[in-house]
Amino acid sequence: MIKFFRKIRQNLLSEGKTGKYLKYAIGEILLVIIGILIALQINNWNDIRIERKELNIALHAMIEELNENLQFLETEKKTSKKSY
Numbered sequence: 829m830i831k832f833f834r835k836i837r838q839n840l841l842s843e844g845k846t847g848k849y850l851k852y853a854i855g856e857i858l859l860v861i862i863g864i865l866i867a868l869q870i871n872n873w874n875d876i877r878i879e880r881k882e883l884n885i886a887l888h889a890m891i892e893e894l895n896e897n898l899q900f901l902e903t904e905k906k907t908s909k910k911s912y
Contacts, residue, residue, distance in 0.1 A: 836852065
């Protein structure tokens with residue numbers, strides 16, 4: 829693919845068609861910019877996905893800890909009633 833574009837570029841320059849070459853160069857630059865923007869968007873999506881996964885893990889850990897605390901408090905409540 830790179831050889832294909834190189835041949836087009838060399839043909840345009842050798843034939844003296846600078847206007848067409850400039851249009852080609854601008855088009856190639858735009859393609860590179862679009863590729864970079866797509867890559868950045870994919871990276872952002874991946875970062876958001878990772879953050880959501882970490883948040884879910886933390887929330888599940890908090891729920892487990894709360895359940896354990898509730899069970900502990902229930903047993904403490906029962907033992908304190910027995911001691912009175």
